[in-house]
Amino acid sequence: MSDANSELTPLWEVFIRPRTGLxxxxxxxxxxxxxxxxxxxxxxxxxxRGEGVSIWVVPSASITxxxxxxxxxNFEPAASKIYRHPSFYDIPDDVxxx
Amino acid sequence: MVSADNIAGIGMSAxxxxxxxxxxxxxxxxxxxxxxxxxxxxxxxxxxxxxDHLILGHRLSEWCGHAPMLEEDLALPNMALDLLGTARMxxxxxxxxxxxxxxxxxxxxxxxxxxxxxxxxxxxxxGDFAYTILRQFFFAAFMHPFWQEMTGLADPRLAAxxxxxxxxxxxxxxxxxxxxxxxxxxxxxxxxxxxxxLDALSPYVGELFETDSISIALTTAGVxxxxxxxxxxxDATVAQTFRAATLPDYAPEFAHSGGRRGRHTEYLGHxxxxxxxxxxxxxxxxx
Numbered sequence: 001m002s003d004a005n006s007e008l009t010p011l012w013e014v015f016i017r018p019r020t021g022l023x024x025x026x027x028x029x030x031x032x033x034x035x036x037x038x039x040x041x042x043x044x045x046x047x048x049r050g051e052g053v054s055i056w057v058v059p060s061a062s063i064t065x066x067x068x069x070x071x072x073x074n075f076e077p078a079a080s081k082i083y084r085h086p087s088f089y090d091i092p093d094d095v096x097x098x
Numbered sequence: 099m100v101s102a103d104n105i106a107g108i109g110m111s112a113x114x115x116x117x118x119x120x121x122x123x124x125x126x127x128x129x130x131x132x133x134x135x136x137x138x139x140x141x142x143x144x145x146x147x148x149x150d151h152l153i154l155g156h157r158l159s160e161w162c163g164h165a166p167m168l169e170e171d172l173a174l175p176n177m178a179l180d181l182l183g184t185a186r187m188x189x190x191x192x193x194x195x196x197x198x199x200x201x202x203x204x205x206x207x208x209x210x211x212x213x214x215x216x217x218x219x220x221x222x223x224x225g226d227f228a229y230t231i232l233r234q235f236f237f238a239a240f241m242h243p244f245w246q247e248m249t250g251l252a253d254p255r256l257a258a259x260x261x262x263x264x265x266x267x268x269x270x271x272x273x274x275x276x277x278x279x280x281x282x283x284x285x286x287x288x289x290x291x292x293x294x295x296l297d298a299l300s301p302y303v304g305e306l307f308e309t310d311s312i313s314i315a316l317t318t319a320g321v322x323x324x325x326x327x328x329x330x331x332x333d334a335t336v337a338q339t340f341r342a343a344t345l346p347d348y349a350p351e352f353a354h355s356g357g358r359r360g361r362h363t364e365y366l367g368h369x370x371x372x373x374x375x376x377x378x379x380x381x382x383x384x385x
Contacts, residue, residue: 008285009167030169031167031168031169032169033280034280036276037276037277037280040173040272040273040276041169041173043269044169044172044173044176044273045168045169045172048172048176
């Protein structure tokens with residue numbers, strides 16, 4: 001897509017809720033002129049096989065992302081703290097899926 | 099296979115097949131002239147509806163892989179598949195009524211151009227994106243009230259399909275209508291293109307509302323919506339969208355005709371050559 005087209009139809013991130021009670025999850029992105037067209041594009045591109053019951057679109061430019069160059073300082077420190085995972089407990093069968 | 103009762107029941111005011119003593123409509127049995135005439139009219143309607151949807155669906159599918167952006171590359175074939183679904187319903191229903199062992203494929207792939215009964219608008223080449231989108235908008239603005247009216251009419255099969263089609267067409271209007279607005283009220287180039295599309299398409303719109311002895315008989319029998327009712331809603335939809343699109347008031351002065359009688363433009367032959375090639379060259383082939 002040319003730069004001129006990208007300016008007229010900026011990028012939008014698409015989030016879809018697969019069914020009631022679940023959270024919206026990021027599924028991809030679309031190009032569209034505005035939020036109305038972005039929703040329609042998201043519907044046409046990402047819900048053709050019954051994937052969802054609700055769609056969010058967000059201008060990609062509105063998303064502040066972590067810097068990949070800071071990945072180590074951001075995420076490495078958590079790797080050695082396995083005690084933060086509550087995985088040392090036996091879960092009674094009656095509790096079911098947690 | 100449709101039962102004799104079903105055929106005789108087509109067009110009567112009650113969709114219920116059980117005879118109701120208080121029903122004022124005389125019960126017709128196959129062989130009765132009125133019953134047979136109405137069956138022929140219903141068959142004619144199914145060909146008109148089926149062909150409108152098959153041919154426009156095929157035109158839309160031609161955009162697959164060629165649309166200006168990936169999003170539309172999926173949106174246009176999505177709509178094409180909705181239209182194809184309606185065509186299949188029409189042909190399948192027609193095959194049952196005819197009872198001669200035909201399938202939907204026979205209607206789609208083994209008829210020649212003069213046997214097709216769609217309006218001329220749907221067979222026109224796609225032109226640019228503005229032309230395709232405006233044609234889709236006109237068609238959807240017609241079919242949505244058409245199916246809405248149909249949900250309350252006498253043919254149970256068509257009324258049931260209408261429930262599904264109304265939802266599909268509501269989206270087609272929204273999608274094509276939002277594009278019409280953005281093209282009309284967009285850049286100088288987009289406004290010029292949608293204006294050109296409007297000039298080119300206007301003479302083909304009137305055929306949507308054309309009536310003849312077949313359609314009038316079906317409307318009288320409560321099988322086909324009243325075209326005046328459909329047109330009022332069409333006019334309101336178009337007026338509202340055109341205002342938002344800063345397009346001029348829509349009032350065509352001329353309407354092409356002929357498609358419903360099998361008189362088509364030169365473009366249909368080329369379209370059918372591609373649509374029908376596989377079944378003509380390799381009869382009976384399937385996936």
